[in-house]
Amino acid sequence: MSAQRIDDTVMENIEILAKLSMSEDEREEMRTELEKILDYVEKLNELDTENVEAASHIFPLENVFREDEVTNGDAQEEMLANAPVKKEGQYQVPKTV
């Protein structure tokens, strides 16, 4: 099977979107792995889907609703319990503009 090629532009774009910076070695390793994944998924293209409607959900479920009611109370302490850093009831994160 012919290997999918992920060129440098695509790699760079993925890094930007994923907010990752990689060394040259890491980038090559990642490229090889991503290409393997694409090859694996490529197998699906062997199926003839000409007359099959595109599906976004695999379960035969529709219209799963809840009524407009407030069912949750104040769980501030519990919610913040796992925050690495917190301040005055808020999650503290690096300065973001």
Added chain:
Amino acid sequence: MEKQYETVIGLEVHVELSTESKIFCGCSTKFGGAPNTHTCPVCAGLPGALPVLNKQVVEYALALGLAANCQINQYCKFDRKNYFYPDNPQNYQISQLYLPICHDGYLEIQTAAGPKKIRIHEMHMEEDAGKLIHDEWDDCSLVDYNRSGVPLIEIVSEPDMRNAQEVIAYLEKLRLICQYLGVSDCKLQEGSMRADVNLSVREVGSRELGIRTEMKNLNSFKAIARAIEGERARQIELLEEGRPVIQETRRWDDNKEYSYAMRSKEDAKDYRYFPDPDLPPVRISDQWIAQIRNAQPELQEEKAKRYMEQYELSDYDAGLLTQSRHLSEMFEKTAAICQMPKKAANWYIGETLRLVKEEGIETEEISFSPEHLAELILMTDRGELNNKTAKEVFRMIFTDDVDPMIYAEEKGLKTVLDTGLLEETVAKVLEENPDTVKQYLEGKTKVTGFLVGQIMKQMKGKADPKQVNQLLRQKLQEAEEKA
């Protein structure tokens, strides 16, 4: 010849829905709670949490879509819009891209050149993000997820507007519809209505669209108008200098009256939308649509038309009364009780709106009981209050919601209906002003105004002018007969 430019504007408007709970979880949507007190694993984006759609959100979206003449996608679903930002805890926003709930509608606005249709491209349901506060002290940012998951409807217009007036007319129309439907209170200052302006310029006569910019951070109609003027001037200047307009998002600074580029190339828009597997699709039956359609309340235009027919109000008055659902409801209550719709209309259009302006409040904040105004109108009609005192009493109704009956009694403002006292006073005034009476007898009937004034003064304003006039005329006639 100098080039003539035309501005082309499209809007993306977000309205926050007036539901009790969030779009995908049972947390409260109340504004102003202590940070993170209205959060749970779903709206804080914890792994494994499962969102479940609030049915009311779908119904509000349908109501708004129908009111804006939209087509309904009877099979619609949610998609994930991926981006990293701390106010977005899942690293994706649940929105609708491929099958938004409503599409292809329009709103009709009034312009100087007559009515104009502004087409609506689509409306979709989505969740709001949290709030970031920048902490100068620790040089960090603090995140509050209370707003995360509050339901929004985004209304995307076609680029059909040409100036700030049209934009504001469109926004006002949309706001009025939302308020009448009870879908959102649409307060720009508080952020429950937010408008992003997409603007480009092109030479008059050109059919192609210019490169557009998107402006954010517009939180009043005035700011929107200034931002449109400012951005139009900036783009024309670039084109005149032969420089390109760059497609980018700009943040309007209303103090400096200038917009600044917001996003750098690094944040190139690539949201990698894909269907949200956690949320099953929504199928909207004909029956459900009919049900929503039948439950639609009377909207502004219909209501104004009814006021003109039922209450014989002018086009202008009916328009003013229906500019706010709140005001129209108060008016209808007052009119129903006192059975004098024209008088009720005059009190709301005249004194009420004058005091709203004077006190610097919003029409929505008027809080007196319509029953009290009805009582005031009835008292005036019975001659228990004259027009001048009625205005004084109304001011107290407006500010303190006093009961006019009790207030007038306590303050001794009621008209003296004791004819004995009034008769005495009229006789006394005539006696004190023999020259004026002489003038009257000589045919100068205008002097009665002076005499009425003197009588009212002696009665300390607590007389019914109608009654005073009647008695005065009677006494003068008697004097005439004697002479």
